[in-house]
Amino acid sequence: ERLPKLPRDDSSQSRLVEYSLLSNLDIFLFSLIAGVIIYWLMFRKKPVTIPDFPKLETQAPTARETSFIEKMKKTGKNIVVFYGSQTGTAEEFANRLSKDAQRYGMKGMAADPEEYDMSELTRLKEISNSLAIFCMATYGEGDPTDNAQDFYDWLQESDADLNGLHYTVFALGNKTYEHYNAMGKYVDKRLSELGGSRIFDLGMGDDDGNLEEDFVSWREQFWPAVCEHFGVEATGEEFSIRQYELKVHEDLNMNKVYTGELGRLKSFENQKPPFDAKNPFLAPVTVNRKLNKGGDRHLMHLELDITGSKIRYESGDHVAVYPTNDAAIVSRLGDVLGVDLDTVISLNNLDEESNKKHPFPCPTTYHTALTHYLDVTNPPRTNVLYELAQYATDPKDQENMRKMASSSPEGKAQYQSWVLDSCRNILAILEDMPSLRPPIDHLCELLPRLQARYYSIASSSKHPHLCCGSGGTRQKTGRVNKGVATNWLKGRVPNDNGHKATVPMYIRKSQFRLPFKAATDNHDRPWHRNRPLHGFIQERAWLREKGKEVGETVLYFGCRHRSEDFLYQEQLEAYEETGVLTQLSVAFSRDQELKATSVKNNKQAIWRQIHTDNATYNTTSAGYARNMARDVQTTFYEIATDYIKKLMTKGRYSQDVWS
Ligand SMILES: Cc1cc2nc3c(=O)[nH]c(=O)nc-3n(C[C@H](O)[C@H](O)[C@H](O)COP(=O)(O)O)c2cc1C
Structure with missing residues (x-):
């Protein structure tokens, strides 16, 4: 085909074509450049101006001291009290024993076996007049507590030479279990087999009877035996030794104050797995239904939502729940002691070398401590009465408290009937002894920690179900005592005034299992x-x-x-x-x-x-x-x-x- 005829001026036509081609390219290039510039202006990362942060005062990370021998040498201690404890009793006994040592001119320290290299028991003889005391609780089928598991394994496998080690054991257990005090008995036997010298007989504490009394009676005979063994005498001084000192924070930023967290500050607002005893998951309650049709108890079925927690469990495991104390008891304690419970405080360990810096997460308020961290519901043990007696202004109250804390038969009987049988918690004691008004910080130092409660899981679905019962018992004093956790759980209803009711929980593995194969007859x-x-x-x-x-x-x-x-x-x-x-x-x-x-x-x-x-x-x-x-x-x-x-x-x- 022939091309259309071009006008005569060929060159101008070709220029025209050339010109229009250039123009398209220019437009394209221009658009491209403009686009890049707009993009650059609008979306480029603005230069970050680095603010002038004040330098944070961080503590230099200290390597964890795993040598209890070096620690004892550094701090002049000669007695170490190890504890195998799940719910705090053995730990409390260990603290009391380590404090006792001062009365006999010795220095003691309580120690968690999980934190130390227990093979160093072979070296304890390097310290003169040294002694290792073990307060060991038993669980499950004669098993050690979680914190004593490694020590137990070591005892089983080790052939260490413990010649020169002086030791004694107090076992904590419950006679209704088949393997009564198995762990205490095992530690006592094994230390002896490895060459250790038992300087006082194994103590047997029965939680089904009166564990406190068993402990007090054992301790009363134990210390004279220690004195005789080391040729020392009691200083005779009956003094109260504070373990923590109070610091009141006047202007602390409330973001730095614990509000019930167990480990990491703000861990309840900013939840991060893995969830465990120190980092519980706040599980929303999706169902809370009464199960029983009659009777004075309230048996309930609760369902917890663990979506997004990455928590896994098997049938037979336990849900550990951290309860909250009854608000009425807490505010009444503040009233009775005349204290502003919103005061922000820290209780700091006077022993700077101690691994335990505070008795509970600090800084916090008295209100939080009494609501989330301290046991204000159970009758206090005799050591609490003993230490608080000094604040009773009526000599009669003081005498009664000291008597109840002594190991005399009348004292024991009085403690049994006035405190235990009448279920007097610390509030009831303060109400019934108007002359007793201790400083609240000392009270907070003495009260035991509020412990998680364990519930068997009543489901094998994705979300754990709990079944528990709450009720109240009217005491001789006319007061009605209610279980801490069950009473609190009763009020955890889904959508409580538009708020999701949550429960701080984690899973504790159990040995209670179905047999392995589905086909086995069960x-x-x-x-x-x-x-x-x-x-x-x-x-x-x-x-x-x-x-x-x-x-x-x-x-x-x-x-x-x-x-x-x-x-x-x-x-x-x-x-x-x-x-x-x-x-x-x-x-x-x-x-x-x-x-x-x-x-x-x-x-x-x-x-x-x-x-x-x-x-x-x-x-x-x-x-x-x-x-x-x-x-x-x-x-x-x-x-x-x-x-x-x-x-x-x-x-x-x-x-x-x-x-
Ligand atoms: C779930 C459970 C299992 C227990 N198993 C045993 C056991 O097998 N043998 C025993 O003597 N005591 C057993 N006890 C009793 C505890 O050892 C006892 O209450 C002890 O004082 C707890 O000390 P802790 O508060 O230091 O953990 C068990 C207690 C619980 C709650």
């Missing part, structure tokens, strides 16, 4: 409180749904009255109907005619299940039914004994005994 044997068993049953229901073989599941459930506290009745009956539960046996202790169904009455079937079907039994009991576990266990022993007797009669079991 028989869950709950008694009374069946919280973890609910989780187990749910898990088995789920496994069944997935087509897994789970074997028989038999539930024995006991409570007071069928009409009042047959907890989760509809759910359990539905489980039985759908076959998730092979058998549901119920017993109600206060409905006489219904009492018949019990473990005892099912001996035959139970033995068949154990013997032939290879069943596993999980029992759970709690609260008032503390002896129930023992009774159920005794029944199992009886079942086994009956079986052995049968074997003997049939000639299937015979003995040939030589002596």
